[in-house]
Amino acid sequence: MTKYSRIIGWGKYAPEQILTNQDLEKMVDTSDEWILTRTGIRERRIAAPEETTATMSVQAARAALDKAQLRPTDLDLIIVATSSPDHFLPAVSSTIQDMLGAKEVGAFTLTAGCTGFVYGLATAHQFIASGTYENVLVIGAELISRFVDWEDRSTCVLFGDGAGAVVLTASEMPGGVLSFVLGSDGSLGDALIVPSIGCKEPISQKVLDERTHYIRMDGRRVLKFAIRIMSKAAVEAVKASGLSLSDIDLLIPHQANLRIIELTRRHLGLPEDKVFINVDRYGNTSAASIPIAFCEAIEEGRVNEGDNLVMVGFGGGLTWAATVVHMGVLETLPRLVAWRFVPVGSLSLEEMKVIARATMDSLVFKASALLLPLYTKTGLRRRRK
Numbered sequence: 001m002t003k004y005s006r007i008i009g010w011g012k013y014a015p016e017q018i019l020t021n022q023d024l025e026k027m028v029d030t031s032d033e034w035i036l037t038r039t040g041i042r043e044r045r046i047a048a049p050e051e052t053t054a055t056m057s058v059q060a061a062r063a064a065l066d067k068a069q070l071r072p073t074d075l076d077l078i079i080v081a082t083s084s085p086d087h088f089l090p091a092v093s094s095t096i097q098d099m100l101g102a103k104e105v106g107a108f109t110l111t112a113g114c115t116g117f118v119y120g121l122a123t124a125h126q127f128i129a130s131g132t133y134e135n136v137l138v139i140g141a142e143l144i145s146r147f148v149d150w151e152d153r154s155t156c157v158l159f160g161d162g163a164g165a166v167v168l169t170a171s172e173m174p175g176g177v178l179s180f181v182l183g184s185d186g187s188l189g190d191a192l193i194v195p196s197i198g199c200k201e202p203i204s205q206k207v208l209d210e211r212t213h214y215i216r217m218d219g220r221r222v223l224k225f226a227i228r229i230m231s232k233a234a235v236e237a238v239k240a241s242g243l244s245l246s247d248i249d250l251l252i253p254h255q256a257n258l259r260i261i262e263l264t265r266r267h268l269g270l271p272e273d274k275v276f277i278n279v280d281r282y283g284n285t286s287a288a289s290i291p292i293a294f295c296e297a298i299e300e301g302r303v304n305e306g307d308n309l310v311m312v313g314f315g316g317g318l319t320w321a322a323t324v325v326h327m328g329v330l331e332t333l334p335r336l337v338a339w340r341f342v343p344v345g346s347l348s349l350e351e352m353k354v355i356a357r358a359t360m361d362s363l364v365f366k367a368s369a370l371l372l373p374l375y376t377k378t379g380l381r382r383r384r385k
C-alpha cells in the first residue's frame, strides 16, 4: 500500500562565525553596496577550522530527530545532499551515520548542487511511498567556504556554510510530500564548476598555481537560467500535486540571490508575505539553503497547520528541483506523533488539543477508508434503482 511521507522533524546548524560584507571589503575589491544591491546578502556564516560537513550535519540531524521524538536507531535510511563532502571516500553519509549512532542502515551522499536537498526529499519519498522504509533522514549540508577562492570577488561574496535536516516518516494520513519535479541540463555544466581535483584533472602543482581546485562561476549564465527555471519548476510541481498556485501558502526558494527570489515570486504572482527569505543572513549555502530556510520559516511562525509549501531550487549541473509539501497536524507539533510515550501530565492544553485533532483526523481517515466502499455500493445501488 502506498504510504504518505510526512516531515515530522527538522533542524538546522549554522556556524557561529559571521562574515559581513564590511569584513569582505577588507579582503577583496568589493563593497557592501555592490553585494547588497546585486544579491541581497548582508552576511554569511563560516565554519570554524575544526568543523566539517559531517559535524554540521550531525548537529542539524540531532535537532531534527529531537523534534521528531525519534532516536538515531529508529532511522531506516540516511540521505545526505552535499557538494562539499569531508572526503571523496568514504561518503560523508557513512561518517554521519556513525557519528549519529544510527544502526548500520543504508546511507548515501547525493550531489545535485544547490538542489540536492529537494532531490534527497524526492528520493526519501520513494522509499517511504513504496512501503520500504518508515523513517528517513534527509540532510542538506555544505562547507563551501573551503572550496571558494577567497581571491575571486565574483564568487567569494556569495557563499556561506551551514546544514539543515528533516525526518520523514511513513503515514497513512494523506499529506507530506505531494509532488516533485527534478531536472538537469548538463550542457550548462561549465557555468558553475570546480574545474579540477576530480578524475578529469587530478591535483597537481599546475592546478594549485591556476587555482582551478576552487569554484568558478559564470554568474550571468546561471542568473539567466535561474530566472527561467525557478517559476517553471514551481508551477510544474504545483500542477503535479493537484493543487493550484492560489492554494500555496508559502514559497521556500533556494536562497542564492534576492533578485532571483523576487522575480520568481512575481512570475508566480504571489504576494510578498508568501515567500520566505533569509539570504541576507546566510548567503548561498547551496544544498543547505532550502532546509535552513524551511526550519527558520517554522521557527518564525510562518508555517501553520494545513499549509501547502513549495520548495524550489536551481544549482550546479545545472539542475533544478521543486516539491510541494502539505503540512498537517502531525507536522505542526511533531513531538505528538509519539504522544503515546509522553506522560499526559506533561502536555500543555494546546498540545492536548492537537492530539485530539490528530486522533480525530486519523479516525476519520480510517473510517472513510472503511466507509467508502459501503458508500459507493449503496450509491451505486440507489442509482441503479
Ligand code: UT7
Residues within 6 Å of the ligand: 029, 030, 031, 034, 035, 038, 039, 114, 153, 154, 155, 157, 192, 217, 218, 219, 220, 222, 223, 226, 256, 257, 284, 286, 314, 315, 316
Ligand atoms: O546556487 C547557484 C549559485 N549561483 C548563483 O546564484 C549565481 C547567479 N548569478 C548572480 O547571482 C549574479 O550574476 C551575480 C550576483 C553573481 C552578479 O551579478 P550581475 O548583475 O550578474 O553582475 P555582473 O556579472 O554583470 O558583473 C558586473 C560587474 C563586473 O564588472 P565589469 O566587468 O562590468 O567592470 C564584475 O567584475 O561587477 C563586477 N563584480 C564585482 N564588483 C564588486 C563582480 N563581483 C564583484 C564584487 N564586488 N564582489
